[in-house]
Structure formats: C-alpha cells, structure tokens
Amino acid sequence: MVQATSLPRNETGIAAAVETLKQRFGDQLQTGQAICEQHGHTTTWITNQAPDAVAFPTSTEQVAEIVKVCAEHGVPVIPYGTGTSLEGHVNAPAGGICIDMMRMDRIIAVHAEDLDVVVQPGVTREQLNTYLRDQGLFFPIDPGANASLGGMAATRASGTNAVRYGTMKDNVLALEAVMADGGVIRTAQRARKSSAGYDMTRLLVGSEGTLGLITELTLKLQGIPEAVRSARCSFRSVDDACRAVMMTIQYGIPVARIELLDALSVRAANAYSGLDLPETPLLLLEFHGSDAGVVEQSDMFASIAEEFSGFDFAATSTAEERSKLWQARHDMYWASLQxxxxxxxxxxxxxxxxxxxxxxxxxxxxxxxxxxxxxxxxxxxxxxxxxxxxxxxxxxxxxxxxxxxxxxxxxxxxxxxxxxxxxxxxxxxxxxPYLQKELGETTRYMAAVKAALDPDNIMNPGKILEM
Structure with missing residues (x-):
C-alpha cells in the first residue's frame, strides 16, 4: 500500500463533537471500528485512514447541523457516497466525522418538459435511470461503477458516454450545498444558461468535498434515442486503433461511446465474459440516433477502420448482443484481476x-x-x-x-x-503531488479560494491541495 500522509489531530475537539452529535442524532451516528474503517478505505491502494465517527443524515438541515458542530470544534468533515473513488478521497488523515449521504436518496422532481431532474446526493445513477425509463429519459454519465450522483459531481466524474454527452461539469445545472460554516447555498436556478455572477456550480463540481458538501443536484437529462447500435473492430496495433479514433472524431461522426481495449484487456475479456474476440487491440463503439442514422454512422466508421487495417468488424442493434458487449467492458476490472x-x-x-x-x-x-x-x-x-x-x-x-x-x-x-x-x-x-506540476502558479489561487471558503480547513482536509 502507499502510505497516506497523516495530519495533526484535534483530539479535544473530536471528542467534544462526537459527544454532541451522539446526543443529537442517536443511532444516526456510529463509532464502531468496523464501520469507521469501511468509510476510510475504498477501491484504492492508499492506506486506510478511518474517521472517528460516521453520521447518516437524511436531510440538508441535518447535514448543516453536523457541519456547524464540527466547525464549532474545529473538526474535519469528510463526505462519503458509495465508496467507489480511487484516489483516497474518503480517507480521514486528521480523523473527524464522515458524513455518509446514502440515506439522502430521494428523487425530488422530474421536469420532463425541461429535460431536468432534482435529486438528493445519495441517488445512484442506476437508480435514477431505472426511475426515468418509463418517461423516455435517461442520465448519460456512466463512470462504470454504480456511483452516487453527489459523489459523481464532487469528483467531476466522466465515463464511456463523455465523448457525446460530456462529463458531470456539463450536466449539472445547479447545486445545493452546505458550506464550511454550516450555511446552505443554492448555486443557480434551473435555467439552461446564466450570466449571473461567479459560476459557483462549476466551482463545487470537482472540488471533492474540500469547499462544501453537496446536498441536492439539478441535472440535465436526455431523451432515450430512437435507435442504438453497437460495433466492434479489431486492429493490428494500438497505434492503428488510435488513428482510427482520431479520424472518426475529425470527421464529426457523432459516436456516443468509443472505447479502446489493448490486447491484454481483450484476452481478459475473452476469459471472463465468454467472448471469442481476436486478442489484438479492439475498439468498441456505440451510436445513438434514428434507425437509419445509426446504420449510416457505423458504416462510416467501418470505412475509416478499413483505412487503418481494421478487421473483424461487426455491428448490431440487438439489445441482448449490445448488453453483452458493454457488460464485458464494464467488467474489465474484475476480468483483468483474473x-x-x-x-x-x-x-x-x-x-x-x-x-x-x-x-x-x-x-x-x-x-x-x-x-x-x-x-x-x-x-x-x-x-x-x-x-x-x-x-x-x-x-x-x-x-x-x-x-x-x-x-x-x-x-x-x-x-x-x-x-x-x-x-x-x-x-x-x-x-x-502532480497537481502542482500540471497547473503551477494556479494552485496558489486555488489555495486562496479554499482558505476563503474554509478558513479552518475542516472540509475534507488533505485532499487536492497542500495546505
């Protein structure tokens, strides 16, 4: 494991905050070792840094109350969704209170005519799409895991559909959030665009809980396409596959997904998912549109692939065949372990x-x-x-x-x-350690924003920036 850096603990403040929250929230606050360790470590190779207690709020008001108690005692607050993050986001390097959002799982309102939905942060993407299916709508961001939408916004999640539908930053219209002093803000209305002041929505999307805790999201929706067509094509080399991707994008073919598996990944997928693909680099694609449109798009890609020595091309609009192909892609983590x-x-x-x-x-x-x-x-x-x-x-x-x-x-x-x-x-x-290399002087101004909004550094400390 990679040893995570610890931060100084406020033992007196933590003890006082835990006692106060126990009195106010009863069984909604848990301090057992097993549950704390579960919330301090997920699918990462970074060492577990468990919080001192885990709170399970059911409303924005309860989140605000928890944060106010923590602010009063100078105690860290660490938000938690489904625990699928990969870079130690939910560790508690200075101890503190983990706020598990999974009981805040209500779909508050669907505005089908406006193509948007208002949800609490514990709603997962699969839960939302199951709820929306009968209305002919879907939420397109698909990071693979059945992550919570609050966590997806906090980490600016992406996934297989991003090439067509963008990432979380492109699909969040507005947020409600509890800030470091326990105050509650709403970053925008439901309008599709606005020039009203600083873009606080985008500031909080991707902030990983270091500026505020997301307690409600207004998200863009899409209509379920009339037709969906999937395709696969093998290549002699990764270079050929990548050049086919570049040409496809440059030609403006509106692919919804275009995924690469190298030869080792294809070998794993064959063994784990019962496929029989050539064990060479592979592209998986999906096209959304009309019946005629998706056939035209897949045919255009087939022509491009042929230019780059693509072979064993196959396309299908059959739901069962498409699902088998994409399930194999989503199972790549487990397949690779084999x-x-x-x-x-x-x-x-x-x-x-x-x-x-x-x-x-x-x-x-x-x-x-x-x-x-x-x-x-x-x-x-x-x-x-x-x-x-x-x-x-x-x-x-x-x-x-x-x-x-x-x-x-x-x-x-x-x-x-x-x-x-x-x-x-x-x-x-x-x-x-690599953010400074990437953004340089910009990180100083990020730190200034952090210091202004969270002067006592209680909001998910030890993440993103060196403070």
Missing amino acids: LRPGAKGISTDVCVPISRLAECVGAARDKAEGMGLMAPIVGHVGDGNFHALLLIDMDSGNERQKADEFVGWLNDLAISMDGTCTGEHGIGQGKR
Whole structure:
C-alpha cells in the first residue's frame, strides 16, 4: 500500500463533537471500528485512514447541523457516497466525522418538459435511470461503477458516454450545498444558461468535498434515442486503433461511446465474459440516433477502420448482443484481476490531446513491459482518456515501488504532452503531488479560494491541495 500522509489531530475537539452529535442524532451516528474503517478505505491502494465517527443524515438541515458542530470544534468533515473513488478521497488523515449521504436518496422532481431532474446526493445513477425509463429519459454519465450522483459531481466524474454527452461539469445545472460554516447555498436556478455572477456550480463540481458538501443536484437529462447500435473492430496495433479514433472524431461522426481495449484487456475479456474476440487491440463503439442514422454512422466508421487495417468488424442493434458487449467492458476490472490471480489491481488514469493518444498509450505499454509489470490498458479514447490497471503482488516491496514509479512516470508523461494527470479519477490524496506540476502558479489561487471558503480547513482536509 502507499502510505497516506497523516495530519495533526484535534483530539479535544473530536471528542467534544462526537459527544454532541451522539446526543443529537442517536443511532444516526456510529463509532464502531468496523464501520469507521469501511468509510476510510475504498477501491484504492492508499492506506486506510478511518474517521472517528460516521453520521447518516437524511436531510440538508441535518447535514448543516453536523457541519456547524464540527466547525464549532474545529473538526474535519469528510463526505462519503458509495465508496467507489480511487484516489483516497474518503480517507480521514486528521480523523473527524464522515458524513455518509446514502440515506439522502430521494428523487425530488422530474421536469420532463425541461429535460431536468432534482435529486438528493445519495441517488445512484442506476437508480435514477431505472426511475426515468418509463418517461423516455435517461442520465448519460456512466463512470462504470454504480456511483452516487453527489459523489459523481464532487469528483467531476466522466465515463464511456463523455465523448457525446460530456462529463458531470456539463450536466449539472445547479447545486445545493452546505458550506464550511454550516450555511446552505443554492448555486443557480434551473435555467439552461446564466450570466449571473461567479459560476459557483462549476466551482463545487470537482472540488471533492474540500469547499462544501453537496446536498441536492439539478441535472440535465436526455431523451432515450430512437435507435442504438453497437460495433466492434479489431486492429493490428494500438497505434492503428488510435488513428482510427482520431479520424472518426475529425470527421464529426457523432459516436456516443468509443472505447479502446489493448490486447491484454481483450484476452481478459475473452476469459471472463465468454467472448471469442481476436486478442489484438479492439475498439468498441456505440451510436445513438434514428434507425437509419445509426446504420449510416457505423458504416462510416467501418470505412475509416478499413483505412487503418481494421478487421473483424461487426455491428448490431440487438439489445441482448449490445448488453453483452458493454457488460464485458464494464467488467474489465474484475476480468483483468483474473490475468494474475491473487494480485491487487492498482488503477490510474491520464488524459491527453487526441493527437498524442497513440504515442502516450504506446509509451505506457512499453514502459510497463520494460519494468516487468502486467498492466492492461482500456480507455475512453474519444476524448483522449485512458486507464492502466497495474496487477501487483502487494506483499512484494519491489513491485509496489515499481508501481509507484510507473504511476508517477505516466502522470509526468501526460503533463508533458499538454495533458492532465487525471481525466476522471480526481486528485484526492493519490494524485496531489502532480497537481502542482500540471497547473503551477494556479494552485496558489486555488489555495486562496479554499482558505476563503474554509478558513479552518475542516472540509475534507488533505485532499487536492497542500495546505
């Protein structure tokens, strides 16, 4: 495991806050060791830093009351959704109170005529889409995990549909949030655009709980398309596959999804999901539109793929076949673990301009092989984002060191290509050392915003910035 940095603890304040909250909230505050450790560690390789207590509020008013108590005693507050984040976002390096939002799971209002919905932060994306299906609507952001919408906004989540529908920052119209002093704000109305003052919505989206706690979201919705068509195509090399992606984007073909699996990932998918694909780099695509439109789009892509030596192209509009293909993509984490039984998967991501994608993916593959690391690569390549999953024996100090070196090298490489150290995982604790390299002097002004809104640094301390 990577040792997470600890921060000074306010023992007196923590004890006083826990006692006060116990009196006010009863069983809604839990202090058991197991539940605290569960909330201090998720799907990351960063060491567990458990909070001192976990609160389970059911309303904005209760969240505000908890934060006010913590502010009074100078105690850290750490928000928690479903625990699917990857960079130590929910660790408690200075102890404190974790606020688990999962009991705030109401879908408050659907405005079908305006294509928007108002939800509490504990609603998950799958829950929302199940609720919306009968109305012919859906929420398009799909990070793979069944994450909470509050957590998705806090980490500026993305996913397979981002190439067409954007990321969370493009799909949040307004937020309600509890700030560091316990005050409640609403960042905007439901209008589709506004020039009214600072864009507080975008400031909070991606702030990872370091500025405020999201307690309500107004989200854009989309109509379920008339037709959906999926396609797959194999390539001789990652370079050929990436060049086909670049050409597809440049031609303006409105793909909804375009995903890359390298040869190692395809081998894992074949074994885990019962597929029989050529074990060479693979592109998976999805097209949304009319019956005629999706056929035209897939045919256009097939022509482009042929120019780059694509082979074994197949397309389908059958729901069962499409689901099997995309389920295999969503199961890649578990499939990859089977490549090396007993190993732990260490996931990292970067994003680069599409013109540098082939070079960056190829360099990552070569670097991993040169270091003796098994690292299947998948990517949301329509926007230049890809993930490497390092399969590591965590009992081997040598392998852990190599993994840490690889992650640092890949972050630096992406930044050197005018890219970013994270396309969608977020900064948290794991990528914090690389934010300064990427943004330089800008981080000083980020720190000034943080200090202004959270002068006592109680809101998810130890994340994003060195304070």
